[in-house]
Amino acid sequence: RRNDAALFTEDDWDAVMDVNLKTTFFLTQAVGRRMIEQGRGGKIINIASMLSYQGGIRVPSYAASKSGLAGITKALANEWAAKGINVNAIAPGYFSTNNTTALRADEDRSRDILARIPAGRWGTPADIGGAAVFLSSSAADYVHGTLLAVDGGWLAR
Numbered sequence: 001r002r003n004d005a006a007l008f009t010e011d012d013w014d015a016v017m018d019v020n021l022k023t024t025f026f027l028t029q030a031v032g033r034r035m036i037e038q039g040r041g042g043k044i045i046n047i048a049s050m051l052s053y054q055g056g057i058r059v060p061s062y063a064a065s066k067s068g069l070a071g072i073t074k075a076l077a078n079e080w081a082a083k084g085i086n087v088n089a090i091a092p093g094y095f096s097t098n099n100t101t102a103l104r105a106d107e108d109r110s111r112d113i114l115a116r117i118p119a120g121r122w123g124t125p126a127d128i129g130g131a132a133v134f135l136s137s138s139a140a141d142y143v144h145g146t147l148l149a150v151d152g153g154w155l156a157r
Helices: 010-038 060-083 098-105 107-116 125-136
Strands: 042-047 085-092 147-150
Touching: 010 042, 010 060, 010 085, 042 060, 042 125, 060 085, 085 125, 098 107, 125 147
Parallel strands: 042 085, 085 147
Antiparallel strands: none
């Protein structure tokens, strides 16, 4: 939901927070609880955003929810690491999805975005796959509370 911060409604704020923060927390809590009960540990991967690092424009609730998700990821990692549970997040950058159709169709905006991405292209959902495989593998057994940016180098600029 996009709108100037001065015009953003409480209903829009709550709707985004419910989906991106509240639902994710309680789902993660349920999964973590089950892992603790089973005593075998496990891997939890949340989906954050590059707006977990940056403020964004005209998306105050989205930026706040994804920043909050970064905090929850770190807090749960701190609490559950000793139980063998890894909690991490993937933070996608600009991806070619249904959510970015209008943005990609705006030639000027799309050109500006691509000019800042060192990889020179929009990400594809498949680009997230490698990060998920890594974070869910034994190679990441000592990785806790990390937000792994998958952004074509956007945050490096």
